[in-house]
Amino acid sequence: MSRALSADPFSLAKGLDSIRAAGRFRTRHTVTSAQGAVLRADGRNYINFSGNDYLGMANDGRVVQALQSAAAVYGAGSGASQLICGYSRAHEHLEQALAQQLGRSRAVLFSSGYLANLAVVTTFAARREDVVVMDRENHASLIDGALLARAGLRRYRHLDVAELDSLCGNGRSLVATDGVFSMDGSIAPLPEITAICARRRALLAVDDAHGFCVLGKDGGGTPEHYSLDQTQVPVLMGTFGKACGVSGAFVAGPDDVIETLIQTGRPYIYTTAMPPALAAAISESLVIITRESWRREKLRALVARFIRGARELGLPLIPSETHIQGLLAGSGEAAVRTSDRLRERGFWVNAIRPPTVAKNTERLRITLSAGHSEEQVDCLLDALAQVEKRQQP
Numbered sequence: 001m002s003r004a005l006s007a008d009p010f011s012l013a014k015g016l017d018s019i020r021a022a023g024r025f026r027t028r029h030t031v032t033s034a035q036g037a038v039l040r041a042d043g044r045n046y047i048n049f050s051g052n053d054y055l056g057m058a059n060d061g062r063v064v065q066a067l068q069s070a071a072a073v074y075g076a077g078s079g080a081s082q083l084i085c086g087y088s089r090a091h092e093h094l095e096q097a098l099a100q101q102l103g104r105s106r107a108v109l110f111s112s113g114y115l116a117n118l119a120v121v122t123t124f125a126a127r128r129e130d131v132v133v134m135d136r137e138n139h140a141s142l143i144d145g146a147l148l149a150r151a152g153l154r155r156y157r158h159l160d161v162a163e164l165d166s167l168c169g170n171g172r173s174l175v176a177t178d179g180v181f182s183m184d185g186s187i188a189p190l191p192e193i194t195a196i197c198a199r200r201r202a203l204l205a206v207d208d209a210h211g212f213c214v215l216g217k218d219g220g221g222t223p224e225h226y227s228l229d230q231t232q233v234p235v236l237m238g239t240f241g242k243a244c245g246v247s248g249a250f251v252a253g254p255d256d257v258i259e260t261l262i263q264t265g266r267p268y269i270y271t272t273a274m275p276p277a278l279a280a281a282i283s284e285s286l287v288i289i290t291r292e293s294w295r296r297e298k299l300r301a302l303v304a305r306f307i308r309g310a311r312e313l314g315l316p317l318i319p320s321e322t323h324i325q326g327l328l329a330g331s332g333e334a335a336v337r338t339s340d341r342l343r344e345r346g347f348w349v350n351a352i353r354p355p356t357v358a359k360n361t362e363r364l365r366i367t368l369s370a371g372h373s374e375e376q377v378d379c380l381l382d383a384l385a386q387v388e389k390r391q392q393p
């Protein structure tokens, strides 16, 4: 360690040591293959149960071809933010296709879901007297949006709609929830939440990063799963980096909602537009995903197979009916140990620890994909059984 750093007035080295001492230090593994059910890293192959490529689209040849063809026309970069000169026909086409597919008046694109959530919360809770009401397990980007906004932040216990109701203010309230929660796979009870928002005259924003493309008959996500339209879910956010297999995000809803984001959303205005070629790749992926419903059906069958097998083994599953499955580990160290032992056996499954989840709920986060085979799921279950057995005293 360098002398200069140890004398550093910000005590960075000490801060890093305390992260290590708390067992929260995280390391990256360099992947040398495309995304898929099998990942290559550290010179060997792993069966991947940790990604968000839920429908196996990230390396689909047709999507890659669409990206290459559009890059040949539009080049690599978008050149500017959307309001300057970075908004292309490829972006416009994607917005229109999304709005039509989701039964919304309009849609607007963002460079990432993180930015889309910052824009939603800072735009619709911009006044000091506004209130933002959120599920405690909402994604970090929604919480960061509330920290950036001037409004007061109130959080309710995970999925507790009675507490949500009690936290809405008499003035303007923005209620924000994940559609499918990223760390336990639970689905937000949107029918109850939309009823409360209607009664309280609150604005509802749903972050459907994990539901979009997967839930609902046509992949319309959590709102389609519950048959909710844009009067009930006026602010619908989704991302393209998960089931859609590319990158970026959108918000869809009524004209006033979308135009307000375009006119005043700083995380929309002050950032470079996503490359047009990405917009073209996303459009192609969405066409395929809508048409190939077998991907959603296969994923559902694999989820059912995993849950059945895990129950037979008596594994400590966190209740979830979706493609995100959590296995409680007991502690951060136990979660890392199990993850390491699975890695030795050729499975990539991540340990999730604080601050991503609350203390004492450390877990393995297992994600299933239509890209997996039944055999790969069965092999994972075998490996989990072996690892659990070794763990017992």
Ligand SMILES: *Cc1c(COP(=O)(O)O)cnc(C)c1O
Pocket: 111, 112, 113, 114, 115, 117, 139, 141, 178, 182, 207, 209, 210, 239, 240, 241, 247, 248, 249
């Ligand atoms: C991944 C994720 C985001 C952020 O989306 P990015 O496009 O990766 O920035 C937001 N919300 C939820 C629930 C997510 O899982």
